[in-house]
Amino acid sequence: MKVYRDKTMSDQTFELDDCVFYDCFVKNCDMFYSGGDVDFLNLRMEGCRFHFRGAAKNTHQLLEVLGMLSESPQVSQLGTISTVKLD
Numbered sequence: 001m002k003v004y005r006d007k008t009m010s011d012q013t014f015e016l017d018d019c020v021f022y023d024c025f026v027k028n029c030d031m032f033y034s035g036g037d038v039d040f041l042n043l044r045m046e047g048c049r050f051h052f053r054g055a056a057k058n059t060h061q062l063l064e065v066l067g068m069l070s071e072s073p074q075v076s077q078l079g080t081i082s083t084v085k086l087d
Contacts, residue, residue, distance in 0.1 A: 001037075035059070 003020045010027040017036030025044040035055035052060045063069045 001018045001020055004024050005022045008025045013030045016031055016033040016038045020039045021043040023042045026048055028047040030049050032051045032053060033056045034053040
């Protein structure tokens with residue numbers, strides 16, 4: 001598992017599957033997610049773009065068709081995730 005701790009990163013690309021972010025700030029990054037494990041603790045994001053692949057993409061498309069998503073998954077303003085674990 002790739003661990004990022006106490007880092008500020010910008011204009012990068014991340015494969016979120018099997019990643020952990022502790023006390024990080026990411027700005028203007030592309031975040032790719034395929035449905036694997038990812039953990040966040042005090043992750044701040046600004047202007048990040050999310051891209052879904054595989055099972056995550058299929059789930060995202062289903063939620064859009066069902067009207068359960070109201071907007072595209074992009075963090076355009078400063079956002080903070082305190083504690084999140086996706087299984």
